[in-house]
Amino acid sequence: MPTDTNDAKPARGKKKKKIDLDTVRKAVLVASWLHEKKGRDIVALDVTGLSPICEAMVAVSATSARQAKALADHTLAMCAERGIAYLGMEGYRTGQWVLVDMNDVLVHIFLEETRDFYNIEGLWSEAKPIPLSFSDESGKGPQ
Template identity: 35%
Template structure:
């Protein structure tokens, strides 16, 4: 599965669990870590865990290996590593504190709707 297809799958999984403010950063020109960062938030710990669980389940159903998932128990910042895509699922308070969008401000923002093309 190509990165953009996987990105669409990940964004849809997050959206199905009502993740708020889904943002995708194109990391290909600014970092070797991943092609994309998907950043979203949940309003409480349960929702953060539900988003992470859905993302993991959807990836595995499509034969995508989840390389690593960290922070699930605390549910303040869950990182899901899908190799070319790193998903950051924040509790709303933590997202504003860490502000990855500003930290990686050199990365272009990708609209999720435009990925279906």
């Protein structure tokens, strides 16, 4: 399992082709991965010009620390599978607020009560929402 460091790597002997996604497509893709693992209340925000550290944010609620860690693990596994780079992760140990830094996209995985307390959407109320739609109820979102 990953810790608070960059330790998710593709399996040995498999060379993953790096892919280049624009920020909005990457945020939508990450949101679909979170939806696959039953993340709740998924929101994507375009913070271009508002944040000096990223261009988009994805926020999701988890029902438990265990689910928060599973959402983070799945996100990193999908990044490795698709050849999408990430810079690091914080908060994994406690699972209350896990932050995955994908350079231009920050992924915030919160326990429901922690998300309410920090009110990320309120802090970034000037951000433009990125539309999300998940194609069916089986958990498969945009590809």
